[in-house]
Amino acid sequence: MIRALVQKEMRSFFASPLAWVILAVASLILAWIFLLQVDLFLRVMPRLALYPHAVGVTTLVAMPLLRSATIILLLLTPLLTMRLLSEERRQKTLDLLYSSPVRVTEIVLGKYFGVLGFLGALLALIALMPLSLELGTHLDWGLLAAGILGLALVMAAFAAAGLYLSSLTEQPTLAAISTFGLLLFLWIISWAARGQGPGSHILRYVSLLNHFSAFMRGEVKVSDILYYLLFIGLFLTLTIRRLDADRLEH
Amino acid sequence: MIIIHPLQIRAEHSAREPGLFPSKCSCPSAMENRAMAETLIEAENLTRYYGARAAIQDVSLTLRRGEILGFLGLNGAGKSTTLRILSGALAPSTGRIAIAGIDLLNAPREAKRKLGFLPEHPPLYPELTVSEYLLFCARIHGIPLKKARTAVGLAQEKTHLTEMSRRLIRNLSKGFQQRVGLAQAILHEPEVLLLDEPSVGLDPAQIQGIRDLIRTLGTEHSVIFSSHLLAEVQSLSSRVVIIHEGRLVLSQELTVLDARRASSAHRIGLRHPPELPVLEALDGVMHVSAQSDGLYRIEHADLPDFAERLLREAVRRDWAPFALSPERANLEEIFLSLTRGGESIDPPRGARP
16 A cells, blocks of 8 residues: 555656756756866876875765755755645645545655655766766775765655655645755754854754765764664654644644 | 416426435335445544534434435535544544444544545546546555556446546546546445535536436445535435534435425415315315415315315316415425524434523
8 A cells, every 4th residue: 555655656756847857957967066076086186196095086076976966955855845745735635545544654654755766766866977987987885885875864864854844734835945944954053063062962963964974974873874764753753743633633 | 277387397297206216216125124234334423623613513423325315504514524524534523433333433444445535625636647546546445456457447437537547637627527536436336435515516417427326326335425405415315414503403314304395285376266264174274374466375284185186176166276386395495494593303412402
């Protein structure tokens, strides 16, 4: 049953021009950034050869690309998730799901995995760019894998937050703006924690950016993965509770 | 010369036409036997609050297999709320619902398998084609993929959508969209069908189609449909429930309502009327009141051939009858008297004194 829900969600995504435009815009901008990085690398390469332990192409091309990808996704994911549940509310299709023998958890997971499927396609497109470098040079596979894993987790976290905010309103625009606001806030919250003031470690822990940076350095830590999983779990639970509340008295 | 209002004749004729009251016309004992065996919906004391306001209060319903229940009420009376609660889309604040013997609140998955629901706004995804949408609906009702395809084909046939199956729902007219909604509700062959205003937005031909469909479905399943068209309820349902301000004010077999109507009055127009006492002395007459233009309202006992005898008598005595029409307390009058703040005929349990 959950498979039917995921499939329907994917079909709805790919049937809408919005999804294709998002894929196109993301690919175009990231391809441009990728080219700039490759160009930069080609210019500094002769000088790098002078140092024995110089950084390689993965650090200079792939990692900046993935870092830029998070910013692009910060802008695009809200547009992708905004309609997930608000559209169901607006078109009054939730009654169909509520009156059929599926659990609210299944509805939410179906939506979530549906959007993850789409984001997975986007991630594959992004990952293909640095991977294509392997044709001409050697990549640091460990570092690249860490970066891609980090990006995947960030995307999954964005989507979970977007799904929740989409469940709160009938208006997709409202969902998109609030998602963008929330994600950006959580991204930059650690800016306040540059110093060693009281509570700054809490701000650092909450920040989405802080945990992602570790992946960018090639450090894959269980604590960082756990942070993203908790983040996702929290927002999915909130979404389930929100939909449950629809049926109950309020 | 005798002129009997042509309209009246047609009305009476159609009311007696077989097929318009399928459940009444089928053998009563057989129907009752089957009905006794299975209660498909049993709802007790449903109450639902929105904040401090009660949308429905103490609504109790039972529906047996083969029954079609017409659900009447003014806008905002609580029809949609009740249907949404019965469908499981809304939880009642208090009360109990059993669908085919399965408790909807304790075992929602099992109970909902036996339910088909067409909400007030057909729940459609405009970006899907008709068959994609129906396939999705079949699968979330737990029908395996292979069987789902045949079920979709069947439902499309029943609702005359086969030619539309590859069209995007977005591009369909309101009437077709309504039919897609209906196809969705009957797809998994539910025991209980809940239809919230199924004929809204349809043209007369489509309305006829939907009514025929409901009638067919009503023989094997049980159907609750809400409507604000009294004629529709009268022609389709075997039982009528009227809800007003969140409370059931009437729940009765249509046959009982018909019987109540039978013993009423006739209106006769006479060009050369006799004195009132002469009319009152006629066999079976209980009360006569003179109205304008030679019209008389005659209340009489429930005799099957009263009208014929009255007419024969009027011709024989040269009263020159020019009009004769039965006067019946029809559903509309009952409905209006109940919803105009009148007394409830059949107060439900726990109603406010």
